[in-house]
Amino acid sequence: MSDIAATSPEPAYITKLALRHLPFSEVKETQDFFDGRYIKQRRLLILHLLRSTTTPILLQADSGAGKTTLLQQLQRQAPSDIRFYSWQKNASAAEQYQSMLKILATETASTRDETALANILKERLSHLKKLNITPVLLVDDVHLLTDVEQQVLQVCLSWQDEQQQPVMQAVLAMTAETAFTVIPTQWMDLPPLELIETEAYLLHRLKYAGLQGDSPFTQKEIQYLSKTSAGNLAKLNALAHQQLLGIKAKKWRTRPSIRLGNVHWLRWGGGLSLAIVILLILSFQNQINEWISASTTTENHLDLPEDITTEDEKLATVIVGDEQEIKAEMLSEREKLEALLAEIPPPASQESEAPKAIEPEPLSAPVPQQLSEPEEQPLAEISVEELSGENTSQESRQEATDKADEDMLSAVHQRDWILSRPEKSYTFQLMGSWEDKEVDDFIKEHGLKGDVARFTSLRENKPWHVLIYGVYPSKQAALKASNQWSGAMNNLPTWLRRFDSVQKQIKEKGVAP
Numbered sequence: 001m002s003d004i005a006a007t008s009p010e011p012a013y014i015t016k017l018a019l020r021h022l023p024f025s026e027v028k029e030t031q032d033f034f035d036g037r038y039i040k041q042r043r044l045l046i047l048h049l050l051r052s053t054t055t056p057i058l059l060q061a062d063s064g065a066g067k068t069t070l071l072q073q074l075q076r077q078a079p080s081d082i083r084f085y086s087w088q089k090n091a092s093a094a095e096q097y098q099s100m101l102k103i104l105a106t107e108t109a110s111t112r113d114e115t116a117l118a119n120i121l122k123e124r125l126s127h128l129k130k131l132n133i134t135p136v137l138l139v140d141d142v143h144l145l146t147d148v149e150q151q152v153l154q155v156c157l158s159w160q161d162e163q164q165q166p167v168m169q170a171v172l173a174m175t176a177e178t179a180f181t182v183i184p185t186q187w188m189d190l191p192p193l194e195l196i197e198t199e200a201y202l203l204h205r206l207k208y209a210g211l212q213g214d215s216p217f218t219q220k221e222i223q224y225l226s227k228t229s230a231g232n233l234a235k236l237n238a239l240a241h242q243q244l245l246g247i248k249a250k251k252w253r254t255r256p257s258i259r260l261g262n263v264h265w266l267r268w269g270g271g272l273s274l275a276i277v278i279l280l281i282l283s284f285q286n287q288i289n290e291w292i293s294a295s296t297t298t299e300n301h302l303d304l305p306e307d308i309t310t311e312d313e314k315l316a317t318v319i320v321g322d323e324q325e326i327k328a329e330m331l332s333e334r335e336k337l338e339a340l341l342a343e344i345p346p347p348a349s350q351e352s353e354a355p356k357a358i359e360p361e362p363l364s365a366p367v368p369q370q371l372s373e374p375e376e377q378p379l380a381e382i383s384v385e386e387l388s389g390e391n392t393s394q395e396s397r398q399e400a401t402d403k404a405d406e407d408m409l410s411a412v413h414q415r416d417w418i419l420s421r422p423e424k425s426y427t428f429q430l431m432g433s434w435e436d437k438e439v440d441d442f443i444k445e446h447g448l449k450g451d452v453a454r455f456t457s458l459r460e461n462k463p464w465h466v467l468i469y470g471v472y473p474s475k476q477a478a479l480k481a482s483n484q485w486s487g488a489m490n491n492l493p494t495w496l497r498r499f500d501s502v503q504k505q506i507k508e509k510g511v512a513p
Contacts, residue, residue, distance in 0.1 A: 011241075011244070012245070013216075013244040015432065016432065017210075017211055017216060017244075018210060018459065019206070019211060020209055020210040021209055021210075022241070023205045023206045024205055024237035024238075024241045025237075027069050029076075030073070030077060031208055032205070032208045033069065033073045033076075034200075034201050034204045035073075036193065036197045036200070036201065037194075037197060038190070038191045038194075039190075042059075042190055043073065046059075046074065046171060046188070047074075047079070047082070049186065050082060050134055050169050050171070051082070053186065054166045055184060055185065055186045056157060056169065056170035056184075056185045056186070057169075057170070057171045057172065057186055057188055058172050058173075058180060058185035058186065058188065059071075059171060059173045059188050059189075059190060060173075060174055060188070060189060060190075061173075061175070061176055061189060061190035062175065062176055062192075062232060063234070064232045064233060064234025064235060065192060065232060065233060065234075066190060066233045066234075067140065067173040067174075067190060068140050069233075070173075070190065071086070071138045071140055071173055074138065081132055081133055081134060082133070082134050082136055083103075083104050083128070083133060083134070083136065084136050084137075084138050085103050085104050085135065085136070085137055085138065086138045087137055087138065087139040087153070089144075089145075091149075092114075093114050093118075093148075093152045094112055094114045094117055096152055097117035097118055097120075097121050098112075098117060100121055101117065101120065101121050101124060104124070104128070105124035105127075105128070118155070122159045122167065125159065125167040125168055126162070126167050128167075129161055129165070129167055130161075134169055135167065135168050135169070136168070136169045136170060136171060137153070137156065137169070138171050139153065139170060139171070139173070141173065142172040142173065142174050143174045143175070143180055150182050153183075154182055156168055157170055172185060176189075191231075192230060193226075193229075193231040193232075193233060193236065194231060195223065195226040195227075198225060198236070199215065199217070199219075199222045201233075201236070202217055202222065202225075202236075202240055205237075205240075212497070212501045212505060213496070213497035213498060213501045213502075214426075214475065214496050214497065214498065216244065221243060225240060225243065405444045408443060408444060408448070408449065409440055409443060409444070411452070412443060412448075412453060412454055413451070413452065413454075415453075415506050417453055418453050418455055418468070418502060419506065421471055421499045421503075422471075422473075422499060423498070423500035423503065424498065424499070424500065425471050425472060425498070425499050426472045426473075426474065426475055426477075426478040426496055426497065427451075427468045427469065427470050427471060427478075427496075427498075427499055427502065428468065428478065428482065428495065428496055428497075429468050429496075429497050430442070430448075430468065430469050431466075431467050432464055432465065432466045432467070433464075434462060434463070436463075436513055438465075439454055443467070448467075448469060450469075451469060451471050452467070452468075452469050453467075453469075454466065454467050454468070454513075455468075455502075455506050455510060455513075456510065456511050456512065456513040457505050457506060457508075457510050458511055465513065468497070468502065471499075475496065478496055
């Protein structure tokens with residue numbers, strides 16, 4: 001169900017999530033197999049049909065839907081009344097009979113003759129049927145068999161016992177795009193994985209690979225993976241692997257289909273539009289010319305006055321003497337103001353003094369005084385003492401920075417603090433490393449403060465240093481708080497864990513740093 005090579009270089013998330021191996025590679029053991037709702041239903045139905053019918057089963061599904069894995073799981077979990085044999089590709093008839101005899105009948109034959117081997121195999125299979133044991137052939141990609149292999153398969157399924165019943169059953173698998181008419185079969189499909197099972201599938205594969213704690217995928221990411229993969233397990237494995245690597249897959253978009261008729265119209269649509277515009281211009285050319293000539297005449301026509309001489313005389317007439325009248329009015333207003341001021345009695349302390357006449361202010365506006373330019377200040381000279389003082393300040397700042405880093409590291413909580421946290425609360429695991437100094441550098445680089453804690457546990461019989469951050473009452477509260485992180489904290493890779501899993505790791509594998 002996956003094309004991820006198990007021999008590929010170990011990705012970074014293997015160390016980050018403390019996994020033992022790639023979680024979305026090929027299924028090799030029974031515990032790694034995801035027995036989902038539809039998969040389990042088809043698996044149990046196949047076992048029922050093998051016991052109750054004699055017609056071979058044809059399992060058809062899209063490539064990557066999990067047909068091969070399902071056949072392998074049938075063989076791994078074979079019940080006592082059924083014996084499975086996986087068809088060998090590119091093998092001769094004699095080699096195929098010898099392998100079937102060894103696996104199904106648990107014996108070998110000394111002869112290499114094809115006919116003799118076929119007779120011996122048929123006799124042993126008939127004996128198994130009498131013991132209520134059903135021999136079953138598992139043939140994957142049956143449509144890829146050669147003509148000779150298909151003939152051998154047809155011969156094996158045609159063998160009958162004394163009661164004229166087939167001595168063998170078969171489960172054949174192939175893609176849904178092809179047809180198979182070599183032998184009569186009963187058809188069965190394998191539906192894609194639904195959204196409701198996607199989260200359970202991803203968590204199952206991660207748990208088997210060694211994950212402790214909750215899934216690293218958010219609900220939004222799970223919905224995206226389910227929609228993009230369309231429930232195909234091989235695509236889902238590849239997308240989940242890329243998601244953990246930090247690679248965002250391209251979003252799936254529906255592209256509208258363009259038929260050949262549409263392509264024809266798209267090619268000639270521009271030319272037809274241009275031709276229609278030209279025809280319209282030629283048809284209404286006369287009317288367009290009239291509009292253009294009328295607008296030109298209107299723009300070139302000027303309305304001149306009837307008597308130009310009269311207008312010029314009016315414009316040339318200038319009234320003289322207005323300035324003298326305005327000045328006389330201003331002087332008269334000043335005389336009235338002087339008379340009013342003279343009628344006001346002087347204060348008692350100034351009765352002996354003669355009233356001073358108020359001189360009228362000149363009509364001209366006062367000339368503003370010229371602003372004096374600021375004097376230039378001499379530049380201060382830099383002394384040798386001040387230069388040496390700068391070096392001293394730099395050393396002081398470095399000492400202050402070192403002290404702040406020491407205070408930051410000393411404020412980090414240890415294992416006792418972690419063991420005292422509520423078991424059902426959540427925290428973020430920020431990193432893990434074989435080197436303790438890398439954890440110190442990580443804390444100083446990102447300036448981590450507050451609910452920061454570290455512990456050391458054994459991994460592969462070596463000390464593994466882990467850094468966690470935060471205490472949150474629920475998963476939703478933790479995710480909401482992480483969305484509000486700012487600065488460098490917002491870009492940190494995180495893994496949400498429950499405190500009980502962290503405490504269990506410390507109690508079982510914790511060591512002194």
